[in-house]
Amino acid sequence: MTSLPKNKPKKKLGLVIDLDICVGCHACAVNCKEWNAGGHSAPLTDIDPYGAKPKGVWFNRIHTFEAVHEETGRSRTVHFPKSCLHCDDAPCVTVCPTGASYKREEDGIVLVNADTCIGCKLCSWACPYGAREYDEDEGVMKKCTLCVDRIYNENLPESSRAPACVTTCPAGARHFGDLGDPSSTVSKIVAKRGGVDLMPEQGTRPVNKYLPPRLKNIDKQKDQSAPRMLTHQDDSSDGAGLLARWVDKLLS
Amino acid sequence: MSFNPFETVKEEVDLSVDPADEVKTTTCYMCACRCGVKVYLKDGQIRYLEGNPDHPINKGVLCAKGSAGIMNHNSPARLQKPLLRVGERGEGKFKEIEWDEALDLASQWLGDIRGRDPSRLAFFTGRDQSQSFTGWWASQYGTRNFAAHGGFCSVNMAAAGLYTLGGAFWEFGEPDWELTKYFMMFGVAEDHDSNPIKTGIGKIKTREDAKFVSVNPSRSGYSAVADEWIGIRPGTDGLFVFSLIHELLRAEKIDFASLARYTNAPWLVIENPGGADDGLFLRDEAGHPQIYDVREGLVKNALDAEMTPAMAGRYALPDGRNAVPSFELLAKRYLDKQYAPEAVADKTGIPAATIKRIAAELAEVAFEQEVVIDTPWTDIWGRRHEKMIGRPVSFHAMRGISAHSNGFHTCRAIHILQALLGSVDVPGGWRNKAPYPKAIPPGPKPAGQTTSANTPLSGVPLGMPTGPEDLLVDEKGEPLRIDKAFSWEHPLSAHGLMHMVIRNAWAGDPQKIDVLFMYMANMSWNSSMNTKGTMHYLTDKDEAGNYKIPRIIYSDAYDSEMVSFADLVLPDTTYFERYDCISLLDRPISSCHGPADAIRHPVVKPDRDVRPFQDVLLDLGARLKLPGFVDDKGAAKYPGGYSDYMVNHERAPGLGPLAGWRGEDGKEEGRGKPNPEQIKRYIENGAFWSKPFPPDQQYFKAVNKGYLEYAHHMGWVANIEPIIHQLYSEPMQKFRLAAQGHGKRQPPERHRQRIEEFFDPLPIWYQPFEEDFLQGEDYPLHALTQRPMHMYHSWGSQNAWLRQITSWNRLFMHRDTAKALGIEDEDWVWIESRNGKVKGQVKLITGVNPQTVWTWNAIGKQKGAWRLAKDAPESTKGFLLNHLIDELLPAREGGKRYSNSDPVTGQAAWFDLRVRIKKCAPEEIEETAPQFSALGVPPNMPDVPKIARFGKKLTGTPKGAPVAAKEWIAHEGEVMSALRRESQKRILRQAQDEANAGKKNSHGEKNK
Amino acid sequence: MHPAKSVIFFTTASGAGYGLIVWLAMAALLNLLPLEAFFACVAFGLAFVLIIGGLLASTFHLGHPERAWRAMSQWRSSWLSREGLAAVLSFAPMGLLALYWLWPEQALLGQISGAMAWGSIIMALLTVFFTAMIYASLKTIPAWHSKMTVVGYLVLALMSGAMLMALLTMLWGYDGAGLFSIIALVFVLLGLGVKLLYWARLAGKKITSTAGSATGLADFGAVTLVESPHSTDNYLLEEMGFKIARKHAAKLRKIAVLFGFLTPILLLGLAIMLENSSLQIVLLFAGVMLGGIGLVVERWLFFAEAKHVVTLYYGEHAI
Ligand SMILES: Nc1nc2c(c(=O)[nH]1)N[C@H]1C(S)=C(S)[C@@H](COP(=O)(O)OP(=O)(O)OC[C@H]3O[C@@H](n4cnc5c(=O)[nH]c(N)nc54)[C@H](O)[C@@H]3O)O[C@H]1N2
C-alpha cells in the first residue's frame, strides 16, 4: 500500500452525477455529513459553528456555475456537487508520506487511516479537486469514504446499502456502482450520456463521472417555428368570426 | 501499535458497524413538506436521519434541511423554560418562571378578556401544521381574530384554485409526474412539496418525451435544469397566460368537449346591464344553472346528463333578458388583440415568437399526444367511460404568481388555461390531492359577525365568502376583524391577513386588542413587511406609558427574534419530542394517488423544562373551561394531552384528526369510532397512514362517481354532486354588483371603485400596485426573494451545518444592468425603496431577468438572536429585504391607505417591491445596514460551543440492544432503490431506443 | 497557496543549513580550511541549528507531530517521505564529518572523512532536492510543477550556505574566505538568474486547467462561479485559496530581489574588493542578514504566488 495498489483494482466503485438534473439542493452534502459524522471518519468537526467564521469538515459540496456561450449567447446555470472522485491514479495516495492515504485493492475506494495520518496536508495539495478535508481539531485528514461503512453494511436494509448522498438525493441525480465493469448500469449510463472526467489533464483518471447537461429541447427553440406553429382559424381581429363558428358547435 | 518507521500500517475498516440501538420512524418538520424519516438512535441520542423508503411523500429521500434536523434538535438556541419579561420589550431580558405560573398568568389574561370581549384576543399562528386544532380553539374561545400564516403566504393561490377548480396548486395538487409530457412551472423556487417536486423533475428530466418549462425571472434551482427557461418580468405572468389563451383560442386548440362537460363554460350568464342580476348565472327555480341546448333549441339545466350546450351566441329569454354562455364572454375577452403575443411581448419581456411557439407546443402535446389509460370509470351522471383519456400538459405555480397584488387573477388565469386544454385531473395533467377537489368554493363561511363574552363563535373564524352577505363588517361596512379580513378591503381573504395584525393592533384600527397570542411565527423580523416599523409597533407606548399592544404571549421552540418582543414566552419542544398530527382536516400529506395523514411522536425525551404547545393549548382551554376542552364536570377532556386529542376528538361523529385505523377494532378508515390503539398503529406503520385510490378513482375526481362517493364517506364533500369548474366566477360578480349599488350589503363609497374594478368574474391583468403607484418615480428594478432549498425561513440559521452553506446573502443582479450602473461584482450597494434602504453586496450573473434583482429569503438576522455570535455574518453582512417592503400602499386620492396586498384576497404582495441600486461610498462598505441593538439572551441558555464534534461519541458498535435496526430489514420497503432503478431504467431505455433508431446521442452536439 | 510561517522558515533555514554543510564538506575534501575545533563547533553548530530548527518548525504544521516518525515509511512513492528519510540519514555523514573536524586526530574518523564528506554533500543536496521535489511534483500547482523549482531550491540552498560560509571563514580570518566570498557571489548571481527565470516562466506559463475543464462544462461556454458551496471560507480556501494582489506581489518581488540578491551582490562585491577584514565582516554579516530577509520574502512569494487548481472551483477562471 505504499503506493497505489500493485494490482489495479478491477472493481471501481464510484459515483455518477447527473448535472442535467441536479437542482443544487445540498441534500447530498448534508446527509453525507450526517452519516459520516458518526461513521468511519467521525466526527466531521465544525469550528466556530455559531460564530463569525463557521467552517467544518464536509465530504461533499455543491457549487453553482454559469456557463455562457459567447457565440450563441446560450447560457446555463449548472449546480455542481463534488466529492472525492476515487481516482485511479490518485496523487493524494502517492504523495502521502505515511501510507495513511491509501486506495483499497478490493474496490478502489480511497481512504485515510486516521490512526497513522500525521496531518501534513500534502495530500490536500496533491488533490486537484479539493476532495480532502483537514480536521483541524483532530489533526488528521479526512475525506469521502464512498460510505464504505454503509455499502457493505449487513446491519442496514438493502435499500440503504448505498452511499448516503445517493440514497438521499431527491432528484435522482446521483448513481452509485462499479465503473470498472462495462456492463454495469452506471457504466452504461455513462456511455449513453457521454459522461466526462473532471480535469483529465491532471492525469488522475477519476472513477466518478459527470453527466453533462443536455441540450434536449433547447436547440429546437432556436428554430422558433418548431413544432408546427398554430394556424389561426379566423383572422378577424376581435375573434367575431370564431365566435360565429362556435355558435353552431355541437358538443355533448 | 509497534514502532517500526518503515511499516505501512494497514487499516482495519469495520464495514458493518451497527449504526443504531434502535430505529424509530416519525415525520420530519424542518419544513412543511412532512416527509417520513427514520431516526437512528444510539445511546439515547439521535445519530442519523434517513428518509423512510415506505413513506408516500419522500419514498426514502431526504432534503438538506431534513438531514440537518439533528442540528436543530441540538441547537443551543432551544428555549429552556417559560420566560417572563423583566426588561423592556425588544431587549430580550427575561426571568425564568415555572409552568404553573406561566399557565396561571396566561389563563388569567385570557380569561379576563374572554369574560369581557373575546375579540380583544388576537390569536395568530405561523408555519404550524395544526390549524384545524388552533382554529377550533379560537372559535371555542370566541374570538374572530384568528388566522394562520396563509394570508402572507399564498392565499392567492389557494383562493384562486378553490374558487375555480375546487383545489389549488399550493399543497392541494400536483402534476401527474409519471405521465406528463409538458410541464410548465410558474414562479416556484422550492415550494411546500419540496421533495416530491425534486423527484418529479428528476423523473421528467430523465424521460426523452417530456419537456420542462420554467417561467421565472430567475434561473436558479429548478429553473436551472428546465429544458426551457422563460425569464419573465415579474408581475406580468397574467399577460403571458392571456396571450397563450389568445393563441389557443384563435387556433381553436381548445378541449371543447371537456369544457362543455366539466366546466361552467356553457352556463348562461344574464346580460342585463344595470340590473341586479347582470352577470349572474341564469338559474331555474331550484337554483340550477342553465345552458342553451343547441339540438333541442331550449334552455335547460346545466347539470343534466344529456345535453348539447351552446358555447357561444346570445339567447333571448322569455322575459326579455338576454343570456350568453360564459365561454363567449371568456373567448371575447381573450381574443382581444391587446393579448396578442406582439402586444404583450414588451411588457412581459418574452418575445412574441416564443409565446407563439409555447402555445403551439402546448397544443401539440395536449391534442396530439393524448395519454390513454385502459381503465373504465363511471361519471357522476352514471355514464361509463371505457378509457381515461388525458392531455399530458401540466402546470404548477406558486408564490412567484401569488405574492403579487394581481396574483389572484393570474392564478385564475393559469387554471383557466388548464381547463381550456382539458388537463385538469386527467392522465398526464395536473391532479388534485385528497381531500381535494372540494365544492367550489368549499364551505364553511367565516364566522364571527357577532361575538359575545364567554361564548364560542358560531363556526370557525376562517372560511370562504360567496357574496357580500358573508363578509364580517359592521353596519357601516367597516371591518370587524383586527386584520380586516373578510371586509370590503379584501373580501375573499380566506386565510386572514397575518401581516397586518401587528400594525392594526398598534394603530387600534379597526379595534384595539388586549392580548396578542402568537405561535411559531417570527413576526418581528422576517415574516413581517416593514420590519423596522413592526419592531416599533411592538414596542410603542401610549401617553400613559403602556404598550399600545398591551400583552404579547408567544410560543416558540427557539430563541428567535420574536421571543424578545414577548411578555410571556411558552417554550415548545423540538419536533422529535412531541406528538403532532398532520391531519386530513387541515394540511395532510396526501398525494394525487390517495389520501394520507401522519403523526409525530416523541422519539427522544426533552431534556429541558419545555412543553408541546398543543398540550399547552389544551391545558389553557381546560383552565378557561372552553366548551369541548372540558367535560360536563369541568374536568379536562383530553387529560392525556395532544395524543389524547388526536385519538379521541371528533369533529363530527366518527370524524377525527386521524383517518387511519379508526373504529374500535381499528379496521375503519376515514370514519369510525375512536380507537385507543390508533397511535400505536400509526407508529407501527412508520408514523403515517395512506390509502391509494383504486385505479378508476385516480382521475376526473370532480365528476367521478366512485371517487365522490368515497370522498363523501370520508367527509371531504358534503354532497355527492359534480364539481363543475368555475371559469367564470359568479361570487366575484356578486361583489361587483354590490359595488354597482345592488343588494343589501354594499361597500362604503370609498371602496366602490376598487371592488368594481377588481371583482371581475373573468381574470384580468393590471399593473401590480407598487409599480403603478410609483409611476414616474425612479425605482426601476423589481426586487425579489427566493427560498434557499437548504434553509427554512429564519429557523435554519441556528443550524450549525446549514449556516455553513449560507450565513449571509448577496443581491443577484444581471451583468448588463450592473454595468449600466457602474457596479462591479462583489460591490457593496444600497438597495433603496420607498420604505427605506438596506445595504448588501452584489453578485453579478446572467441567469436573471435584467429588470430584476433578487436575494435569498430570511438569511439576514438581528444581532443577538438565535444564539449566534454578535459578529456572525447573518447580522454583519446578511440583509433582509423586508425592511424595504411597506405593509401599506401609498395613499390614494382621499388619503386611504390600503394594505400592500391583493385587493381580492388580502395576499401580501411581497414581490411587488420596486427598488433602485446605488453603489456604496468607499467608507460605507463592510457592514450591512440597517443595524439594530443586539437582543439579549434568555437566562440559563446552554453554552455555545466553539468546536462542535457531533458524532464523535456515536460511532462504533452500540452499547444498547442492537435489535431494532435489524427489524427494519424485515420491514424494508425497497422503494428507494426501486425509485432509482426506475430512473436508471429510463435512461437506459432511451439509449436502447436511440440505438435502434440509429439516432445521434442527445449530447451529440458536444462531440462535434 | 497559503504561505505558512513554519514551512517558509523550514525551507529557508534548512536550505541554508544544508548549503553550509555542502561547503564545509567541500572544504574538508579539498583541505581548504584548517581543522579547528572551535570553528567546527560554530560552523557545524550553525548548520545543525538551521537544519534541526527547520525540521522542528516543519513539524509544527503537522496535525500529529508525535507521529512524524511514520513519515519515512513511504519512500517508494512519496517525495515527502524521501525527504524525511534523507534528512534523518544525512545526519550520519554530517555528524561524522563534524566529529572528524572536532577530532581530526581520531584515526577512524580520519579514514572515513573523505567518504563522509562525499556522503554529506550527497545527502544534503539530496535532501534539498527531495524537498524541492515535494513542490515540483505537484501537478495541481502549475507554478511549482517545473524543473525550475528544483534548480531554484538547490541554487538558493547553496547560495545561502555559501554566504554563511564566507562570513564564517571571514570571521576566523581563514585564507579560504576570499574563495568562499567569490563562490557566494557566483551563487547569488546564479540565484538571481534562476529566480528571474522562475518568474519569467510564471509570466509566460501556458494555462494548464480552466474552470471549463474543472467542471467538464467547457463546451457550454465560459464558466463562472455563481455560488460557492459555503458563504464563509472553508479549509480548502484557507489552505489553497490564498490570493495576493498583483501590485502587492510586484512590490514584494522587488524587495526579494533587492534584499535577497542585489544587496548581497553589492556587499559581497565590496567585500571581495576591500582588504579591511573587519569591514569585510560587517559587509558579509549585513549580506547574510539582508539576504536572509530577502530569501524569506522570496519563499513567502513562492507560496503566495502559486495558484492551486482547486481554486477553479471557487471563482478562478484559468490556471
Ligand atoms: N421578503 C420576504 N418575506 C417573506 C416571504 C418572502 O418570500 N419574502 N415569505 C413569507 C412567507 S410565505 C411565510 S410562510 C413567512 C414565514 O415566516 P414565519 O412563519 O415567521 O417562519 P419562520 O421565520 O421560520 O418562523 C417560525 C418561527 O417558528 C419557530 N419554530 C420552529 N420550530 C418550532 C416548533 O417546533 N415549535 C414552535 N412553537 N416554534 C417553532 C421558529 O423558531 C421561528 O421563530 O415569511 C414570509 N416572509
Ligand SMILES: Nc1nc2c(c(=O)[nH]1)N[C@H]1C(S)=C(S)[C@@H](COP(=O)(O)OP(=O)(O)OC[C@H]3O[C@@H](n4cnc5c(=O)[nH]c(N)nc54)[C@H](O)[C@@H]3O)O[C@H]1N2
Ligand atoms: N427550503 C425551503 N422550502 C420551503 C420554504 C423555505 O423557507 N425553505 N418555505 C415554505 C413556504 S412557507 C412557502 S410559502 C413555499 C413557497 O415556495 P415558492 O413559491 O417556491 O417560494 P419562493 O421562494 O418565494 O419562490 C418564488 C419564485 O417566484 C419567482 N417569481 C417572483 N416573482 C415572479 C413573477 O412575477 N412571475 C414568475 N413567473 N415568477 C416570479 C421567484 O424568482 C422565485 O423563484 O415554500 C415552502 N418551502
Ligand code: SF4
Ligand atoms: S442531492 Fe441531488 S439534486 Fe441535490 S444537490 Fe445533491 S446531487 Fe444535486
Ligand code: SF4
Ligand atoms: S479526488 Fe482527490 S482525494 Fe479523491 S482520489 Fe482523487 S486525488 Fe485523491
Ligand code: SF4
Ligand atoms: S495529511 Fe495524512 S493522509 Fe495526507 S498526506 Fe499527510 S499523512 Fe498522508
Ligand code: SF4
Ligand atoms: S459517498 Fe458517502 S462519503 Fe462520499 S460524498 Fe457520498 S455520502 Fe459522502
Ligand code: SF4
Ligand atoms: S422536504 Fe421538508 S419535511 Fe421533507 S425532509 Fe426536507 S425538511 Fe423534512
Ligand SMILES: [Mo]
Ligand atoms: Mo409560506
